[in-house]
Amino acid sequence: MNKSRLVMVGNGMAGVRTIEELLKIAPDHYDITIFGAEPHPNYNRILLSPVLAGEMTVQDIILNDLSWYEKNGIRLHAGKTVSRIDRARRRVEADDGTVAEYDRLLLATGSTPFRLPIPGNDLPGVIGYRDIKDTDEMIDAARRHRHAVVIGGGLLGLEAANGLKLRGMEVTVVHLGPWLLERQLDEVAGRLLQQSLEERGLRFLLQKHTERLVAGESGRVAAVRFKDGSEIPADLVVMAAGIRPNTALAEGAGLHCDRGIVVNDTLQTFDPRIYAVGECVSHRGTAYGLVAPLFEQAKVCANHLAQFGIGRYTGSVTSTKLKVTGIDLFSAGDFMGGGDSEEIVLHDAAGGVYKKLVIKDNKLVGGVLYGDTADGPWYFQLLKDGKDIHDIRDHLLFGQMSGGDAGHQGQNKAAQMADSAEVCGCNGVTKGTIVRAIKEKGLFTLDEVKKHTKAASSCGSCAGLVEQILASTIGGAYTPAKSEKKPVCACTDHSHQEVRDTIRQQHLTSIPAVIRFMEWRTADGCEKCRPALNYYLISTWPHEAKDDPQSRFVNERAHANIQKDGTYSVVPRLWGGLATPAELRAIADAAEKYQVPTVKITGGQRIDLLGVRKEDLPSMWADLNQAGLVSGHAYGKSIRTVKTCVGSEHCRFGTQKAMDMGVQLERMLFDMWSPHKVKLAVSGCPRNCAEAGIKDVGVIGVDSGYELYVAGNGGIKTEVAQFLAKVRDDEEVKEYSGAFLQLYREEGFYLERTVHYVQRVGLDHVKARVVEDAANRKALYGRLLDALKDAADPWAERVQGELKREFETIEL
Amino acid sequence: MSEWKKVCRLDEIPPQGARVVRHPGGDIAVFRTAGDEVFALHDKCPHKGGPLSQGIVHGRQVACPLHGWNIELESGEAVAPDSGACGRFVVRVEGGEVYLRV
Numbered sequence: 001m002n003k004s005r006l007v008m009v010g011n012g013m014a015g016v017r018t019i020e021e022l023l024k025i026a027p028d029h030y031d032i033t034i035f036g037a038e039p040h041p042n043y044n045r046i047l048l049s050p051v052l053a054g055e056m057t058v059q060d061i062i063l064n065d066l067s068w069y070e071k072n073g074i075r076l077h078a079g080k081t082v083s084r085i086d087r088a089r090r091r092v093e094a095d096d097g098t099v100a101e102y103d104r105l106l107l108a109t110g111s112t113p114f115r116l117p118i119p120g121n122d123l124p125g126v127i128g129y130r131d132i133k134d135t136d137e138m139i140d141a142a143r144r145h146r147h148a149v150v151i152g153g154g155l156l157g158l159e160a161a162n163g164l165k166l167r168g169m170e171v172t173v174v175h176l177g178p179w180l181l182e183r184q185l186d187e188v189a190g191r192l193l194q195q196s197l198e199e200r201g202l203r204f205l206l207q208k209h210t211e212r213l214v215a216g217e218s219g220r221v222a223a224v225r226f227k228d229g230s231e232i233p234a235d236l237v238v239m240a241a242g243i244r245p246n247t248a249l250a251e252g253a254g255l256h257c258d259r260g261i262v263v264n265d266t267l268q269t270f271d272p273r274i275y276a277v278g279e280c281v282s283h284r285g286t287a288y289g290l291v292a293p294l295f296e297q298a299k300v301c302a303n304h305l306a307q308f309g310i311g312r313y314t315g316s317v318t319s320t321k322l323k324v325t326g327i328d329l330f331s332a333g334d335f336m337g338g339g340d341s342e343e344i345v346l347h348d349a350a351g352g353v354y355k356k357l358v359i360k361d362n363k364l365v366g367g368v369l370y371g372d373t374a375d376g377p378w379y380f381q382l383l384k385d386g387k388d389i390h391d392i393r394d395h396l397l398f399g400q401m402s403g404g405d406a407g408h409q410g411q412n413k414a415a416q417m418a419d420s421a422e423v424c425g426c427n428g429v430t431k432g433t434i435v436r437a438i439k440e441k442g443l444f445t446l447d448e449v450k451k452h453t454k455a456a457s458s459c460g461s462c463a464g465l466v467e468q469i470l471a472s473t474i475g476g477a478y479t480p481a482k483s484e485k486k487p488v489c490a491c492t493d494h495s496h497q498e499v500r501d502t503i504r505q506q507h508l509t510s511i512p513a514v515i516r517f518m519e520w521r522t523a524d525g526c527e528k529c530r531p532a533l534n535y536y537l538i539s540t541w542p543h544e545a546k547d548d549p550q551s552r553f554v555n556e557r558a559h560a561n562i563q564k565d566g567t568y569s570v571v572p573r574l575w576g577g578l579a580t581p582a583e584l585r586a587i588a589d590a591a592e593k594y595q596v597p598t599v600k601i602t603g604g605q606r607i608d609l610l611g612v613r614k615e616d617l618p619s620m621w622a623d624l625n626q627a628g629l630v631s632g633h634a635y636g637k638s639i640r641t642v643k644t645c646v647g648s649e650h651c652r653f654g655t656q657k658a659m660d661m662g663v664q665l666e667r668m669l670f671d672m673w674s675p676h677k678v679k680l681a682v683s684g685c686p687r688n689c690a691e692a693g694i695k696d697v698g699v700i701g702v703d704s705g706y707e708l709y710v711a712g713n714g715g716i717k718t719e720v721a722q723f724l725a726k727v728r729d730d731e732e733v734k735e736y737s738g739a740f741l742q743l744y745r746e747e748g749f750y751l752e753r754t755v756h757y758v759q760r761v762g763l764d765h766v767k768a769r770v771v772e773d774a775a776n777r778k779a780l781y782g783r784l785l786d787a788l789k790d791a792a793d794p795w796a797e798r799v800q801g802e803l804k805r806e807f808e809t810i811e812l
Numbered sequence: 813m814s815e816w817k818k819v820c821r822l823d824e825i826p827p828q829g830a831r832v833v834r835h836p837g838g839d840i841a842v843f844r845t846a847g848d849e850v851f852a853l854h855d856k857c858p859h860k861g862g863p864l865s866q867g868i869v870h871g872r873q874v875a876c877p878l879h880g881w882n883i884e885l886e887s888g889e890a891v892a893p894d895s896g897a898c899g900r901f902v903v904r905v906e907g908g909e910v911y912l913r914v
Contacts, residue, residue: 441893452893457880524828524846527868527875527882550828554866554877562877566863614866805824809832809839812817812914 003031006305007092007102009082009249011036013045014278014294015108016064021302023072025521029306032074033100035092038131039079041066044442046291046474048135052163056439058132063442075100085253087271104305107250107261107269107276111243111289116151120213125221126237129160138238142167145235149173149224151210153180155320157240161202164236172203172232174210174224176241184320184331188347189354189370196327196352205232213237245280245287260287265312267301277301283315290318295444310493319380328472330376333366333383334358341365344397355397362390375399377467388762400464423465426458431469438473446470459716489528491520496532496749503536509545510537525551532750535637535673539745542787549803555635558806559794560617563610568617570596570609571634572624573670576644576662576682577605586627594620604641604679606632618807621795630793633671637751640679642666643691647684647701656701658684661730665699668734669741671791672784675748675757678741679714693721696744696754697737702726706733710740710766711758719755722763725771739770739780746783819903819910822848830865830874835914840901841865842910843885845872851885852903852912858883858896 006022008015011034019032036042040062047061069076080094091101113128115121125141127134141148142164150161153175165171173180179190180197194204209227213234216222225231245260256262256270260282267275267283277297279289288294293316300313319332337343337358346355353371357364357379364383369376378400382389389396417423419432437443437452446467450456456463487493494502499518508514511533515525525533530551537545549557560568572587579587587607591599598610612620621631633639642665645651647658662682672678681692682699692698694714698721700707705728712721727736743766748757758766769776798804825831825844832855833840839855841864849872855865862878873882873891882891888900902913 454879522871524870526870526873527880530868530870550826551868553868558866562863562866564860564878566861566866805831806826806829809834810820810842811834812819812912 004029004103005101006030006032006104006106007100008032008034008106008108009085009092010108010110010278010280011038011040011042011076011078012108012110012278013042013063013291014110014298015106016042017295017298018106018108018277018301018305019072019074020064021299022305025302025308026306027072030104032072033077033102034069034074035077035080035082035094035098035100037079037081038133040132041069041076041078043132045131047439048129048132049159049163050439051132052135052138052160053166054163058135060439061442082249085249085274087253087274090273103273105274106301106305107274107280108278109246109249109280111245111279111287113156113239114242114244115239116210116241118210118212120215120221121239123213123215123221123237124219125235126213126239128239129156130243138164138236139167141236142169146170147172147233148236148238149232149234150238150240151175151224152240152242153177153204153206154183154240154242155181156243157238158197160238160240162197162200164238165200165202169236170203171201172205172234174205174208174226176207176209178207180204180206181320181329181331184335185329185368185370186336186356189329189331189356189368192349192352192354192370193327193329243279243289245282247280250276250280258282258285265300265314266304266309267297267313268304275301275305283313286315288316288318290320291444292316293318317384319376328369328371328373330369330373330379330471331367332376332380333364334360335366335368337366344393346397357397359389359393362388362393364389364396373472374468377471378464391762417469423469424453424455424458424462427454429453429455434466434469435473438470443470444474488532489526491515491522491526491529492518494518499533500536500540500747500749503540507541508537509541511548511551531637535675535750538673539787543790549806556637558614558617559621559631559633559635559798560612560614561635565611567611567613569634570612570617570620570624571602571606571632572629573632573666574606575666576642576659578644578659578663579607583627583629586624586629590620590623593623602634602641604634605643606634606641608634615807615809618799618804622799625793625796625799630670631795633794636673637676638674638678639666639669639672640677642669643679643681643695645683645689647682651684653687654684654701655703656684656706658682658690658701661699661701661706661733662690664730665734665737668738668785668788670788671794672741672745672788674741674745675750676753678744678754680737694718695721697721697740699733699737705729708733708736708740711754711763713753713755715753722758724763724767735777735781736770738784739777740766742780742784742787743769745787746780814913816904816911816913819912822850822905822908822910825850825910828869830867830869832863832865833912837914839863839865840912840914841874842903842912843869843874845869845885848905849885850903850905850910852901853883853885853888854899854901856898857881858890858898859894864898 042064044061044063050056082092083095084093093099113130148164148169148171150157150173153173161171161173179187180194211225211227213221214223221237223231224234247257250261251257261276261280262282263276269276278294297313300311303311341358341360344357356368358366367379417431421431423431434453443449456466485495514533534548534551538547555561560570594616596609600608602608642662644658644662648654678696680697681690681695683690683692684701692700694712698709707726708724709721710724713719744754828846830841830843841855842852844850855863857876859881862876864874866877867874872885875882881894889897904911
């Protein structure tokens with residue numbers, strides 16, 4: 001069968017990203033031809049500024065080299081400009097006579113710098129700033145000439161001016177607006193920016209109308225004259241007064257254009273065979289000039305080209321970073337405020353820090369940061385998610401870390417970190433390594449950085465920092481995905497929420513059924529999605545969905561914790577941290593019999609036997625079972641421990657029987673699987689010796705009953721548990737905690753701790769369902785007890801039957 | 813001199829799972845995919861020596877349980893952007909029995 005033919009006009013970032021997305025989902029669908037007017041393969045146009053500034057070379061910024069085109073069977077016509085589209089015969093013609101026929105045509109013709117319609121705008125030495133050729137010309141001019149004038153104080157203009165200054169030219173920026181970057185900054189931030197650029201030696205002429213460019217004796221531009229009669233010398237004039245979508249080709253073919261090629265939400269033009277993406281496009285009246293929205297378009301367009309027909313592009317909120325080394329600036333959304341919005345402002349003129357957040361209806365709608373932009377990505381995420389910020393309003397301006405943070409030595413300013421500074425403590429990745437990978441490999445997302453550098457791929461606590469580095473390296477190209485829309489893994493575009501909902505609504509009870517129904521791209525998932533699916537299935541349909549051990553991480557399959565040398569650790573359950581002398585003796589005997597090299601008391605009041613060989617596990621468990629000991633689940637996304645203090649059983653301060661309450665809770669929750677690990681603690685009085693304030697569920701005895709706290713965390717980032725309810729007796733402790741944990745089990749995303757779950761849904765959401773609605777609480781509690789009714793010791797199950805084979809090695 | 817040795821019956825390896833074969837040159841992991849294909853590799857991740865036999869098998873890959881590298885079962889090569897390779901062995905299935913050439 002002949003493949004359909006796809007022709008793309010334009011070989012830039014948006015277009016090639018569309019092709020990449022297309023190859024990912026439908027690699028064999030099309031025979032692809034690409035025309036590019038420039039003689040280069042696809043390169044990272046965003047990084048032209050560092051090339052101009054001498055921080056990178058052209059070779060560094062190539063995104064797809066020629067071998068990529070070859071490997072994917074793409075015919076590349078580089079250096080050929082398409083001059084005509086013949087829609088009737090479905091073919092395009094290039095200026096050198098090359099003709100290509102298409103079944104689908106993709107226009108990605110980009111934009112060109114706007115040239116002011118003034119006399120002298122075509123003199124030698126007058127250029128736009130758009131591509132490698134312009135950049136080379138500027139570098140060349142800097143070698144031979146002295147005076148540069150940049151017309152336009154926007155992002156591109158300032159980056160050009162900075163680069164030329166670094167190359168030794170005297171640079172003046174002429175700007176029509178009242179302050180710099182008036183489309184990204186308010187006046188205060190604009191002035192701060194101007195001040196620091198002036199300190200670097202740039203000169204500014206604001207609110208200045210250029211009248212004409214004057215030629216010198218050689219015919220080359222020599223001066224810029226203004227309407228007020230003044231004149232300044234200029235050997236190089238860079239026009240950076242905005243861009244215009246390249247629509248001539250489309251217009252010539254009779255396609256509807258209106259300040260861009262007009263497309264619908266599927267990126268289709270008025271001719272259904274012709275799609276368009278990128279800067280040449282006008283979508284819902286907006287033409288985007290930043291790369292992040294263009295990548296969103298690329299993804300949707302690829303999906304429709306692949307004939308999957310999923311997804312619509314509905315426009316983007318954009319954020320901005322200026323890529324001038326050493327200047328920190330961030331803006332997003334509606335940063336001007338006014339009208340019925342409110343503003344929170346911090347302005348430290350001497351310190352060079354300015355922050356303004358614009359709030360409307362308890363939501364962040366925009367902001368400007370200058371001098372300290374570390375929290376830019378966080379604010380942008382809040383803005384995109386439309387999150388209610390009412391609860392954090394009083395410390396919102398102080399950033400994400402103001403809630404208290406235990407990691408990274410308080411280091412949270414990405415731009416100021418030295419290249420040798422360690423970002424990811426787990427994998428020993430420095431800032432320099434990350435920046436290099438972003439630039440050399442052309443990375444745009446947190447996931448890509450994780451894959452290539454391993455930073456943020458273990459505990460994830462540095463993910464925010466990595467996002468900041470990403471943002472400060474690639475500027476406006478960085479865009480976080482909307483949190484709840486993040487796909488489960490590369491096998492699918494569906495989010496955790498969509499998967500959970502579908503499993504419930506469609507009554508899916510097996511992993512193959514989910515993968516088929518939700519159209520996974522892989523035949524049997526991957527190591528990321530299968531454990532999540534397995535959990536969603538068994539928590540949604542207990543007793544009905546069958547647990548799949550092969551979709552569990554080895555720890556949950558072997559019921560022991562794998563160590564770096566491939567041995568395992570064994571932790572018997574000591575209910576509430578209590579043990580009898582006989583149990584201690586059995587543990588000691590097992591340790592000796594199986595030559596356990598290390599015996600350690602854990603943080604959860606248990607005993608850890610480390611360094612056990614896998615084939616010894618079943619017989620060791622059998623021995624421990626004999627003494628009445630069972631699995632402590634010290635390895636699972638499951639109930640771990642209930643830590644207790646001595647309580648009123650012995651303690652002279654105790655008000656409640658903490659040990660007894662702890663044992664009751666632990667017995668109730670035995671064998672409970674959850675989105676992530678779950679730890680509890682019970683203290684007998686407010687002195688709180690069991691440290692209940694940093695547990696998923698913390699119970700604190702008071703004279704009149706118990707106080708319940710939820711969503712605490714003692715791990716990577718210490719989070720204090722929040723007060724849920726005051727209850728009277730043991731039964732209520734079990735009912736409320738059980739209901740809370742069941743809610744988390746039903747609504748939490750896989751690998752989401754209670755703290756992150758509660759942050760996502762809000763404590764009010766939890767209280768409404770667990771505290772205020774008694775009937776719902778009882779229903780939740782009932783479902784938890786039902787799910788756990790046949791709980792059995794996994795060790796005892798593994799010691800006999802089919803599953804035992806897992807532990808046997810084969811001798812040849 | 814290498815020779816074919818009988819390992820076990822195919823149904824003694826769990827689908828999407830593996831079994832460990834003891835060998836003087838180091839443990840060998842014998843994998844069975846969801847589609848009943850069988851592959852054998854050195855049970856040692858090229859990254860930090862993790863036991864690949866204990867990883868999650870998906871498609872024709874296994875994810876190492878220690879740090880999540882993915883290894884191609886057929887070639888023993890790490891999936892990009894990671895790089896490295898572990899030794900592979902020839903296996904065949906005949907009459908429901910798995911044979912390994914060592």
